[in-house]
Amino acid sequence: MKASLPVTVEDIEAARRRISGRVLRTPLAFSASLGEICGVPVGLKLEHHQTTGSFKLRGATNAVLSLSADERARGVVAASTGNHGRALVHAAKAEGMLATICMSRLVPDNKVREIRRLGADVRIGGKSQDEAQQEVERLVAEKGLVMVPPFDNSAVVAGQGTLGLEIIEQMPEVATVLVPVSGGGLASGVAAAIKAQSPATRIVGLTMARGAAMNASLAAGKPMLVKEYPSLADSLGGGIGLDNHVTFRMCRELIDDIVLLSEEEIAAGMRHAYTQEREIVEGAGAVGIAALLAGKVMAFDGPIAVILSGRNVDMGLHLRVMNGEADPFRVEAQ
Numbered sequence: 001m002k003a004s005l006p007v008t009v010e011d012i013e014a015a016r017r018r019i020s021g022r023v024l025r026t027p028l029a030f031s032a033s034l035g036e037i038c039g040v041p042v043g044l045k046l047e048h049h050q051t052t053g054s055f056k057l058r059g060a061t062n063a064v065l066s067l068s069a070d071e072r073a074r075g076v077v078a079a080s081t082g083n084h085g086r087a088l089v090h091a092a093k094a095e096g097m098l099a100t101i102c103m104s105r106l107v108p109d110n111k112v113r114e115i116r117r118l119g120a121d122v123r124i125g126g127k128s129q130d131e132a133q134q135e136v137e138r139l140v141a142e143k144g145l146v147m148v149p150p151f152d153n154s155a156v157v158a159g160q161g162t163l164g165l166e167i168i169e170q171m172p173e174v175a176t177v178l179v180p181v182s183g184g185g186l187a188s189g190v191a192a193a194i195k196a197q198s199p200a201t202r203i204v205g206l207t208m209a210r211g212a213a214m215n216a217s218l219a220a221g222k223p224m225l226v227k228e229y230p231s232l233a234d235s236l237g238g239g240i241g242l243d244n245h246v247t248f249r250m251c252r253e254l255i256d257d258i259v260l261l262s263e264e265e266i267a268a269g270m271r272h273a274y275t276q277e278r279e280i281v282e283g284a285g286a287v288g289i290a291a292l293l294a295g296k297v298m299a300f301d302g303p304i305a306v307i308l309s310g311r312n313v314d315m316g317l318h319l320r321v322m323n324g325e326a327d328p329f330r331v332e333a334q
């Protein structure tokens, strides 16, 4: 059954050899406070300390290193202004390749500057993310640039899976792994790596209650479009693609449970990370802690690993959340 999935543990082990030396092997730190709350050891996988501030560097680096010499010469392109864009630019630059990032005119100046500072060729045009994506497709068709998608790609999923190999080594008895889910690239790779070595380990996917496309798709049995809302977990926004090839199948097969978190719960997770663990994490990176604090992950039958997936939060927003604002986006969402 699992042998027929698009990405196997062998692919993930090959990815690990390929990207070794180019990404950090991040630490796993035990949390005394969460261990006390849960009654079992809780290990925090500190992936927000990864170069570029998120795990996305693993997948982007594996994708870039998997290109042919001809593709490398043409350069890579994506429409992401977030963690994937950041990671792709870094990975391409490390190989002496050009990365083009397309973004709409609505993207704030500071984000544009940051991606440019990393070394991207930034193309600004259009009024929406969809129009930026159309520009990507034009560059692929007319200039031969190679598109590297943020999740629905087997090289990207295999790269993200390397994080799962590290968790199993750092916590061999792990009974439950808490993993944030948006497009499902991280969950697919981590679950494939972990289930291959420890089939009984439970994989729990975490996402926000408002506008979670993978959750709606799994419930419907096929990829679904959902309405998007602003969220503290902005890195978890966006669809999974109606013609999803890789991650929908893998998540359907490998994720045992999905837990949905409110904005208030995500804010509490960010605050706990900061005040108890001394860690700055973005909303998407705090959903695992949020789920434990909210008592939404049950049946504690052994050690829990929690993936802190990223730290790229606007520090003004972080400060507001630390000062007790529970749902900074409430007004816009109504």
Ligand SMILES: *Cc1c(COP(=O)(O)O)cnc(C)c1O
Residues within 6 Å of the ligand: 054, 056, 083, 084, 150, 151, 180, 181, 182, 183, 184, 185, 186, 187, 235, 236, 282, 284, 285, 309, 310, 311
């Ligand atoms: C992209 C991202 C996720 C979700 O990853 P998917 O592979 O899209 O499910 C979670 N956390 C952070 C910080 C991210 O950047």
